[in-house]
Amino acid sequence: MAGTSCSSKMRPLTFTALFFALFTMGSSTAHVPLLLWSSERLPPLASPAAGHITSNDQLAAYLTSVFSSGSDTVLLFLQDKLSKEDFTVFGGVFGNKQDSAFHNLEAALQSSSSSVTLSALEWLGSSAILALLQEKLGVSPLLVDPETLSHLSIDASVNNLLLISLPYCNSLHKSCKEVLHGNDEVIGKVLSTVKAKNVPYIAIYTGLQPSRVISDMSESNQPAGRSLLQAVVSDVPPPIMFSVSGNPCIMLWAKNLNVSVSGTSSWTDLGTQTPTMTGSQCNVSNSVLVLNYASGFTLSFFMSQQFYPGSARNWFTLDLVQLQSGGQTASFIGSRGIYAPVEYSFHCQSVSSFQEPLLVQNATSTSQNTSQWMLNFVDFQIQGFNLKNGTNFSYASDCSGFFTAGIWMGLVTTFIMLLILVYGLHMITHLTTMDRFDDPKGPMISVPQMD
Template structure:
């Protein structure tokens, strides 16, 4: 029973792990109003099989009956953020035809995260919905393609993918796939046939970005993220920025009285002054001056350095201290050496705080007994800033996340169950005495 339970648990964990991957799905049509603006899920939401079926079902009921399915072997949202402008903003995109099709289509739907099991079931869903088998289209049959607007059709175009194992780089393969997509769409447009197109993949990919594509000026924190509506704090205020800072919440507590500084720091009502900030190649300071916080002015100073480490062969920037200064009071100093990242990256963390409940990245150093600090969704960059957008973020999340710990503990439990079962099997022994018909019988006393 123990071995059976272990096997069932392993099977269940395998099924759960198999469903954790996500792939993007992009759909567009020559007919308008197939999807409402609210159809696109919020950022971070993973579309399930039921939700995807509902979205496609409504489009097929009210849209063209000619359906194109571009099915790539592997695809991830990182492919677009690394090489394209669908979710990013790269001038040399690997997906010009796809982006033009999405931009010109009367109806479009972009799903950044779809459960890969649901995406792999799209061909079967379309086959059942349209009642026809898919017609595989390649370069040879493309020129002979003829469609009738009155008859349903399902065209399946398979697109390869590579992670660098072939002679072609990933970006070149994605560009080649985009050219195939453009040729198919051009053939349909020349016949003036209405259609609905879908691009997705069978499983997620692991993107290996070309070093040449990752120049500092093209690094961007764009994964599943729209441009921030509220611009970050920048220094200097004009020209090319040297320091960028942003947080969804900035709060300080003075004698247990909390003051929310978010609206004073970002947005139209911001009153923060950063003119006293300074920057150099080796050290920089971001100085945030607030004219009135609890009846007095308040200054928050981030002191940062940029040092080359031979072990990693690269520069790293570090926030050594965060200081809070009020008139007639000694400055409160918090050590923040955990806030560090490669100098061509930005640093991002869900909570940068002195509160123990938020893991206390800010460690009290001096005169901090009356102070508490909390930054939520904190992000800062002090070096290699080329625009008003952050470079790719180095996150503060540790390697051993709660999910990893759960997996390790579950594995140890399964090993313990297996070891116990194996020990029980090896402990089985045969009887050392048998009933001999020529000798006295074995009698077993019975109690009533």
Template sequence: MEEVSTSKKSFLNMTVFRLLIALLLTNFCYCQVPLVMWTDEGNALPSLDPPTAGQMMSVTQVKSYLSSALSTAPHTVLLFQQDKLSIDDFTVYGGVFGNKEDGAFPSLQAHLRKASAPLVLPSIDMGVASELAALLQEVLGTPPLHTDPSSLDGLASQLTDPALLVIRLPYGKGILIKDVLHQNDVIIGKALQIVQEANVPYTAIYTGLQPSRVIADPSPMGAQLVGRSLLQSPTPSPVKPPVVFNGTQGPCILLWADALNVSFERQPNQWDSVDLAPFTFSPTVSLAGSSCSENSSLLVLNYNSVLNFTSLSLTFSMTKRFSSVSARNWSLVEQVRVAYDGQVATFNGSREIYSPAEYSYHCQMVSSTTDPLLVAFNVTDNARSWRILFTDFQIQGFNVTGDFSYASDCASFFTGGIWMGLITTLLMLLILTYGVHMLTQLRTMDRFEDPKGPGISVPLSE
């Protein structure tokens, strides 16, 4: 009996150990997104060997596939980049890509049926997906033109050979995912119909910037992670370094942003957009014209062949001022200027973009349109033809010691939700205080009739 009991305990311990290993291996995940590539009817992609099942495509492999595919495919490329995308979006919500054949625009599934041998890469690395526009630019030799889904009517004027048109698509949350995917399918169909009506051969690519679902790593390498390696998290993707301008005494200006979007209105209600971040956070960016001193800093970012301009530069003008009220120095971003082919567009930001001189300035969104922190300098200035949107923006022009100092964020502490909570709490406290005060004021009667005493007699007069 003791041997049987010991055997059962060993079996249970081994089972628990295996379940623990399986649970830990499930949490070891990697990030991958799918990519679908096809051409219009009448053109075909070259015959390419499909990737090995379960293989994640690297930068070199994706570039090889794109180079081979675009060797014969049309060089007018439409890149549809969705914020999040996974294979499950096609399997779970796949109906949204093909259940509207009678709609105004053909669905994605209809285009794939007509395409000759579309290329499907089930899993490419998330880092490769974010650099896909740069890879296509290298293959095609033309910079990307970013187009908003709301401005597709002017798409026909941007169709050249070669051309790289990037259309950003949103991704919903919760029960809204299906509706958002349906709207994205309509946007894809509308864009492709505009290109077809212009009789321009095209190559279309549909992918995501990051996965909508994290998928467990099925490779056998996961089973080899034992001991302490089981408690390790996946290696995070590298973060791009900030732009650093070095003065005479070392680094004096730092700049970082997730996106630096600028848009130019060539014709009424027709905006050409581009994200300057891929060109900015690279070793080849030119900072010619930048300078820094004790009380002023000037950061100039120079670009070539952007938005069909020969030269374009983005300038951040910062000053340091002493405030007698707060008795400290403050750093202000006075102006942001866009210089292009001999013309200048100036935006004033000194009223809102400021921070203590010892700190860096950070803001999730610096825009010239929605809740503008950047305001056009004057009515006659060319800034009316430009729109600026910086995402996750951080800059420091003074007291730089190597890395960014503590960030002074543009978001105020007392938001609308905090004020509502404080006011509601105050009202509840007032009601509670009034109720306690009323209870403390209650008093019992100090005089009342004794039922055991003699009754009151009232003599009657005859």
């Protein structure tokens, strides 16, 4: 396979050589780099050909030989964006190792039993690499962070796909190098935790999309004429899970976690960012999930459970949702229907603080500056207690009742039509014939005629 390199034991200058190889790599096709290393020996790989872009089919063929044991633990470090320029600009390649943002990554590559470098992997979409790994391993990804992983029990006898999502710099960050350095620290902590557990692993570091999209795409590469629409696999993020002593106790998933601090004119989707869960806690009666985002937002979910004699069972409720930003806090009370039996999870297609809100802003604890803050969670599901399955939600109690608006309209229309039918049948069954007629044998009326 071209566009790759493999070594059984990387020498100290290998990572620097990788930077120069990435720097000299050029193509008009969008691609991302991929680094793969393992605590055990990887299958050999052919030497690269200059300028070649590795296709996903070539990567899939190689991964088939890598994941052949049936008991592989894969650590997927998936960064929001990544390009070869990130290594050449922030890698400190000109002998200045103190200036590098990838200290832990360099050390991992140099100390690994073997490693593989794909300097340019064909980019087909943000879900391509994750979908490929799911297909090869036959398991769903589990989103973890260093804090969660330290308490998680890993069964090395089966396939495991642990997803560590890493952010990328944006307009809110002062320095891309600081963000990449923070990601490198996360990589170092995760690898240290896995090594401490004595679990053999295969690590992959790549990006969801290129950080620098090539603009001068060749027109000859564009398809001519008509083409059929292709089914695109949606990029479905794994649920957020908080564990205590290796036991999962809170899970949350949403297609979108939209927040706004300036009315409906500006929305921020926190679901596309990777949070830390510092401050989260759970016990038998109360659970708190705290999501801290690098963009400056903190989203907190407060849940409780108690026994209700009327139903003779325990129910859990989402009592409060707090949004913090810029040192200010807005509180939203779950006053309408955010509850479920304690053995179930809660699901709702839309949980918002406006337009039939399930979350009502607490006016007593809201300042004038936060009165316009709003929340809008799409396809929202949460469970704060009795997570027996570990990686999956329990049966969902949906916020939509059985008698929806459409069902009510159908029932009312049917009832009106039934009334008309019954009235018509009633009129038909009560039709009677006349029992008296005029006597045709009676005297005829004569009318005299005048000449």
